[in-house]
Amino acid sequence: MKRKVGALEKIEADHAALRFKIKRDPQSYRDDFSNQYQQYQTLRDLFLQSPGTTDTGIVALKDLVEFISHTADLYPDLTAQFPKDLTEILLQHHEVLEYELRDKIVGSLVLLKNKDVIDSITLLNTLFPILIATPSKSLRQLLFTKILSDLRSANAKTTNHKLNRTIQTVLYNLLESDKESPKGIWAVKITRELWKKQIWTDARAVEVMRLAALSENEKVVAGGTRFFLGGDREREEAAEDSSDDDNDVDMARLRHQAGINKKTKKKARELKNAAVSLKKKEKKKNAPHPLNFSALHLLHDPQGFAETLFSKHVQNSKVKFALETKLLVLQLVSRLVGLHKLTVLSLYSYFLKHLTPRQASVTSYLACLAQATHNYVPPDVLEPLVQKIANEFVSEASASEVAAAGLNAIREICVRQPLAMTDTLLQDLVMYRKSKDKGTMMAAKGLLSLYREVGAELLNKRDRGKDAAMGIRAGTIKERRYGEEEVGGIEGIELLEKWKAEERRKQREAAGLDPDGSDGQEELDAAEDWKKWEVESDDESDDSGGWINVESDGEDIQISDSEDEKDQAKQPPTKKAKLGNTPTPVPNPEDETTQPPPTSTSTSKLLTTTILTPADLKQLQTLRATTSLTSTLPSHKRAQLLAARHADEAITAETIELAASIGKKSTKEEKIAMAKADRETNHQSTTAKRKEKKLAEGKSTTNKEKARKKNFMMTLGKAKSKNKRSLGDVKKTLLGHVERKKRGGKRGNKGN
Template sequence: MVKSRVSRGILLTNNLPQLQNLIKRDPVAYKEEFMVQYNHYVSLLRLQTVAPAAGSSSTSNEKSTELFGELITFVSQCATCYPTITKELPQQLRALLLGTEGVMALTGDLRETAVRNLVMLRNKDVIDSVELLQTLLPLLPQVSKDLRSTIRSTILTDIKTSNQRTKNHRLNRIVQGLLFGMIESGMGAEVVGNKGKGKGKEQGGEAMWAVMMVRELWRKGVWTDAKTVSIAALAVFHPNTKVQSAAIHFFLGSDTDADREDDSSDEEDAVVTSRRNVKGMEHKMGVGKHGRKQQRQLEKLKSGLSKKRKEKAAAISVNFPALELLNDPQTFGEKLYDNLSRYDKQYTLEHKVLIMQLLSRVMGAHKLCVLGFYSYVIKYLTYHQLQVTLILVALAQSVHELTPPDVLTPVIRKLAQEFVHPGVGAEVIAAGINSIREVCRRQPWCMEEDLLSDLIEYKKSKDKGVATAAGGLLSLFREVNPGMLKRRDRGKTASMGLIDGQVPEFGRTKEVADGIDGLELLEEHFKSMRKEANGGVSDDEELELDEDDEAGWDNWDVESEDDSDSDEWNDVSSDGEDFEISDSEDEDDKPKAKKARLSKKADADEDEDDDAKSVVSTATSTATEVRKISLLAQQKILTPADFALLNELKLKAAQNAVEQGGGSAAKRKLAALEASKRSVGEDEQNRFLTESEILGARKRTKQDYEERMESIRKGREGREKFGSLKGKKMKDAPSSSTNREKARNKPLMMAIHSNKVVQKKKASLRDKQMRLRAAVEKQKKSKF
């Protein structure tokens, strides 16, 4: 009996997983065995406070390191069974990972073991999310690539889970404070710039990972508040250019190479990898045997490929909500321009273009006036400048209706001198005119009449792109300021508009909109729907209001058409009693004064009766139209679905007008509506541009693989699958396999002895020549 107990104790001491299992089943019975292992763990923990002995061998160090890692896992697994004994365990693991409290920081596999067990303690609610994240966030720039990926996914998952049902404001504030501190810790360093290799990489490791965490949490929709944006806004001015680039890309809505350098899933394009997998599976199924399992695998790969294509196509072009949440955008824009101009010699061109893009979008979104930016950008406005299209896009996006025209006039002259002259190619001229058009679209008063007349003459160019660009500039000034055009270039509509009223000068705001454009179309649509629902009844008086809307108008007095046009008092029934409500103290003189006013007004009405008859019809029709427009808005609260329907009705009406021969005005209106449909929710004057809009109409380039496959898929829609279904399982009545399929699956040793192969070997030279000639002729016919 004693011998079995001794062997049992030796077994438990050497086999920690078995002891761990027994402790979880009965913690009280095995407390003594746990204390033995826990004391061993504490003794090895104390050894971490001193450096390893100089004379100790590497073999003993490896054994002690392996044993220490096993004891950390054992104690962490049993921590819930003995919470009082192991209450210091989370602080000990934190000290081991961060190297605090005089403890040497762990490295290698021991660090990964400690991280894994700390996450397990969080999953068992031994520690909360705050303690876990306070430990893991500082580790991001210190650990290896594999462990960094694990820590990153753990942090993102924990924050997302904590904010899944309701916002965990306490956790968010603490983590945001940690990220803010990680960025702010390196703000005092000197700006080195990114020209040359190895520069600007010493500081900013923590800040880089802070920006990446903010970007991921914003993209997943976990953090969408102004404090998150302020963290990224601070990182824009970090001395490390890589941190600046990551923060700028956060506002621009695109991913950087730095964001993907530690993400193993993004080392290769996901779409290319998925497509290669699909092709490989199709090849395997074509040359070998396959069953339902392989078919399911192929369908799964195809669905994954289509999903990745949709995600790639749905990439956000700009993070507009983040730009809107900027605190004090004027100061932000001025600091951004100061950073750009001060370190112009130290930044590369790519980095300066990024800063220009962000500055221009902030200026356009918030209507800022950073006037030094236009004098700075003039030196980059040359057609041989690298990335000149992005610079032109940034220039156009920075302009708005409050930008002073005298600041933009030198820019327009520079564009015309550098891009629009006979010494450059047609594409350069088209890009220059398109850039001028986009600037003038936002601020028309920056253009000069002589320069405008010269640019419009390019509409006679033989190149399609140049003629289209000049025609777009002409159409723009016909709408915004036809007075700057020559009489022959204005057109009928622009000339009539110039007679009706003058263009508002710089600084004047636009007139307030009167009603909703196209609301009568929506009202007619609702009337037709109600008419169909009532079996063709068309009673406008009864169908003016919906049944649901009429309930909201109960107990309300609606004026009639006669009452609305009258200027006199209305008689109100009071059940036989006359009420006189007045603020005057002299109530005795009120009837006399009232009678005098009425007689005086009657005389005036008789004198003006003849003049009023001439405008009665016009006033009545105008009042009826206004009442018709405003009545629907009073009856119904228009929802986003109603506005979407209104846009569709306006587009359909414009298409009908074009089909019925509405002329160029109807075509322009249709084009404007289609353009607004493509950019829903964006202001036409302040929407963000793309390079294609600056380059203009160009010759159609060769399609890439994705575009070709997209066109092929569109052509196959609604068409039956081509090819023979003989012997296929997909047809209605499945049959046996064909002889060709059987021959393909036939064993090689049987195939070489088949009659077909033997006859080929025994064929004469004449038969071989005839067969070869027939094959050559067949190939020639297939080519034509």
């Protein structure tokens, strides 16, 4: 029996058929489209009289809106008013619209933007005010998704600076206009999502989040603070996930399957598409990656931002934020102070009243204090804090976990500012290395190892160690003063100098010359290095005749002025020197005999006599990679590297608590809980795990396993043929089985 088709289904089918015909021949069906558009205008006028209605006219209007939005680009003269109608309906009546019609209008506006009927700025200026005003959760989710999708597509090929500036201005004005409103949370969500996807990576986005962190709404403040503390990590994780997804294609496995399975055009097409996709991904992977700065480095005024943030949200007693939010803000302030080496002295006095074991989340306070410490913080400001930590946490009456956390916090502070420690306190703390608790012992030994490198003169002679004691005796280790900076050259230059000497020796031995002689070969080698580099650059680079930008380690080459000073000593004094205020001391021969040798290390001869070629810098990079540089450096150089490495690292409460967890034994209840959790997750047998691993690697199974899993109906023929065998055939099969067992199977692998 033929099914009856309803009127609405006929209209929908007619619209789909007409849309298909219009796209094929727009001019022939212009009158049909005009009739449908007039019907839309009639229904629109009826709808505007009562927007909250839910009768059948809404369904017809929804179908017409969808139909016209698909074909509006073919008749721009007839549909010039159509986008404005949809925008006005959505902006004025989004609270009372029927949800299907509302979602259809949103989708139609996005479709019109994709067809270039309207631009992205018009679309986003329509959707964003509704996003921050509507009470509907489903509509907010839909609008949020559409806004992010549109911004992502607009910046897919090239960065759309005009659109980005417009949206960033809208978000900035939203946060600036009403600092107490919770609507600013949408500015935080949009900016954080686009930062994670590496669509917005400029200082404008950071400025929007800075304003969010200074808001007066707790949710907005927490969102802006979390962006600065974890936005870069989210961006790196998203980039790693996308790179992992790109490596899912295994071409070797696909070729192997194509060679075994049945040859079809579809399989060949899939293999070809996979090869093209893999080639594109490799090209994208090897493309030069733009340098993305951290959000904390893009701040215009970190000093002012840190001071305002601390005084407004942390120090102000009138602010009634939760403890978790205050700790987030405190972490951001301390991160800014430590990273940019800022001076906020009121921050350290704030910590004094919170450094007690009874304070909630005290390890977070200890981590913030250590993170806010750097070498420009005055030692007299930090000494009371270190003393209070030692008195409150590190004592015989304290629990082992508390003592370990206190010692670990003191070590983290002293890594960044060694002058915060006094000799008496240090010698007392080092005695805890004889503690029976492993966590406390390891924390005390870590503090001892630190000061053997950065301040051995504060330790007792028996605790200094061999290297530190010899350095103090030889004068190579001296007491460090506040604000003093060590000036160094290129790290690892000694490795390059040694490598050049060995290469030169080998070349002279191969030529039959004196290995220790010198005949100007160094200049020839340097010229040859420049010549080789120029040839390589001509082959590899598209720039002709230009300099090669060689990456450096951020350190300037320090060249000694001793030769210039000698020349200047021979010249007569100038007029400016004669009029100097400070008299030049007359050297005394007796004083020269009693003075200790100079403690400063001599500058490398390679830096003062030659110009490093690009080939030399490339070889230096290779030598650094193959040699453990820190093991060959003196103790004061290792201390510099240690402090520089810790400057950009964030300290968390887990870092402080780590020493306390070392050597801690689990209770019986904890062991039972761990066993149950392991049983729930890892319930497979060893064979099953091995089989799963084999399948994941793309390896096949044995013929015996295939036969065991074969369909039962496929095994009936073999079973019937075995039953029909004669007695002689059975005997022959059994004897063959016995013989194979004797010689060790089919391959004869029986051992001798």
